[in-house]
Amino acid sequence: MSSRSDVFARALRALDAGRGVAIASVIGAHGSTPRHLGARMAVASDGEQWGTVGGGKIEQLVVAAAREVAAGAAPRVVRQHLTRDLAMCCGGSMEVVLTPAAPSREVIAQLAAGQAPEVLVTPVDGEPLALRAASPGDPPHHHPRLANGALVERVGGKERAIVFGLGHVAKSLGPLLASLGFAVIVCDDGETGATRETPPWATELHEMFDARVVQPGDVVLIVTRDHAIDQQLLEALIVRDDLGYLGMIGSRGKVGRFRKRLEARGLIDGPAGEARWARLRAPVGLDLGAETPEEIAIAIAAELVARRRVGGVVGDWSPRRAEAVP
Numbered sequence: 001m002s003s004r005s006d007v008f009a010r011a012l013r014a015l016d017a018g019r020g021v022a023i024a025s026v027i028g029a030h031g032s033t034p035r036h037l038g039a040r041m042a043v044a045s046d047g048e049q050w051g052t053v054g055g056g057k058i059e060q061l062v063v064a065a066a067r068e069v070a071a072g073a074a075p076r077v078v079r080q081h082l083t084r085d086l087a088m089c090c091g092g093s094m095e096v097v098l099t100p101a102a103p104s105r106e107v108i109a110q111l112a113a114g115q116a117p118e119v120l121v122t123p124v125d126g127e128p129l130a131l132r133a134a135s136p137g138d139p140p141h142h143h144p145r146l147a148n149g150a151l152v153e154r155v156g157g158k159e160r161a162i163v164f165g166l167g168h169v170a171k172s173l174g175p176l177l178a179s180l181g182f183a184v185i186v187c188d189d190g191e192t193g194a195t196r197e198t199p200p201w202a203t204e205l206h207e208m209f210d211a212r213v214v215q216p217g218d219v220v221l222i223v224t225r226d227h228a229i230d231q232q233l234l235e236a237l238i239v240r241d242d243l244g245y246l247g248m249i250g251s252r253g254k255v256g257r258f259r260k261r262l263e264a265r266g267l268i269d270g271p272a273g274e275a276r277w278a279r280l281r282a283p284v285g286l287d288l289g290a291e292t293p294e295e296i297a298i299a300i301a302a303e304l305v306a307r308r309r310v311g312g313v314v315g316d317w318s319p320r321r322a323e324a325v326p
Contacts, residue, residue, distance in 0.1 A: 004040060004155070007051040009112035011042035011101050020045035020070040021101035023108075023129070024062050025122045026053055027151050031092025033082065034058070036309075038144035038153050042101065045070040053096055057086040062096050069098040075126020097126050097151075104129040111155065118156035124149055131155075140217070140244075142308045158183040159244070161304075162214050164233055165224035166194040169249060172297035173223070174201045180301060180308075187213055192225070211236035214243070219304065221284065222248040231258055238267055238276050245307060247284030247300065255282045 007023075014021045026039040034054030041051030041059075043066035053059055062078050069075060080086055081093040099122065101108060107129045111120065118134035124146070134154070139145045144153035161177045163170050166188040177184045178201040185204040188195050198205040206213055209229050214220055220243055222233050230248060237246055248255070259277065262268045268277045285299030286306065 003051065005112060005114055007040050007042050008108045010050040012105070012108050012112045014042070014044050014048075015101055015105055015108070020072065022066040022069040023099045023101050023104070024053055024066050024096050025099065025151060026094060027077070027097050027122065027124050027146065028079070028095030029092065030094075033092040033094050035094075037146070037151060043067060043070055054094070058082060058094055058096075061086070062098070066098045069100055069126075075099055077124065077126070095124075097122065097124055099123075099126045099129060107131050118154060120153045120155045122151040122153070124151065159217070159219065160185060160215065161219040161221065162187065164188075164209055164220070164222045164229075166199075167192075167223065167225050168293035169223045169296050169300075171199070172294045173221070173300055174199055176297055176301040177201070177304070180305065182219065182304075185213065188224075209233060214240065216242035217244045219243075219245040220247070221300065222246075223284075227254065230254075231261065234258060234280075235262065235265065235267060238262060238280065241276065243279075245281070245304065246279060247281035247303070249284050249296070250282060252283065258282075 011021045011023060022043050024041050024043060026035050026037055029036040034056070035052070039053050041049055041053050043049045043063050045067055047063065047067055049063055053062055058080055061080060065076060065078050076098050078096045078098065079093070083089065083091050110131060117131045119132050119138055121130040121132060134156070139152060139154060141154045141159045144151055146152070159182055161182040162185050163174060164187045166186050170186065174184050174186065183203045184201055185206065186199065186202045187206045187209055189209055190207045195205060195207050209224065209232070211233055214237065220237060222230050224230055230250065234248060237243065259268070267273065281303065284303070285296060286303045288295065288299045288302070290296045290299040
């Protein structure tokens, strides 16, 4: 269960027990702040809370105000500069809307069950939460934004991570990706016996290395045991400008050879080709000096967290490690 679903599940249980509850949602975060847009917690009228909006004095203030809203007071927005108003060292400012939970019970129940439509709308004036289908221009997963007096956030479905290869790295990486909220789809030809059963952390297992499995917006990770397969997949995927992320395991030498081969095939010619190559993360993962499959998995997962939280990846693509073991 994701942290968001857990907050709403606990709020729902409290409502069903007859307790007053308020939902605190971060609708403004400027400068250095402990949490950002879309961070949430639920607070009961007796002070019990689930989730966090950052801790410290800002959270104490939000909890005190949320208890009043949970007990029947009108919705409100808490606005604080963390340094000037609260003597915190962060230096930024936050705005947190406090929404009574009871009028949004049906929405909260859908969110708690993970059965919500694609977009959650949180009015900044504390009016009830709403759910709707996605529309063009809505933000991607993990990047909520303010629009038309509301915080708009993708909640339906999980971001997909396509893992090509079910070797040592994938077996360490898969559980990490699942714990981060990805729907993990694994592709392997089964020649090593790795596909005898679907791993418990995978939502799908395809017994083939087929780039047609990939959909727009997917995170794609090429971590197979075979360089020839890696190259075939890269040739098919490097031209896909609609991917959310494309990463490939390997050494600096391997990556350099692949680049020359792609250039020879005309797949990365000109400015458009350079832009496509620049989007490829190879060697994949943050430069942690990782060597073992477990360390490489952590480096990859960390880079995906960086992409999620700061909207990109961290660092250059200097060699992360010697030839990695898939």
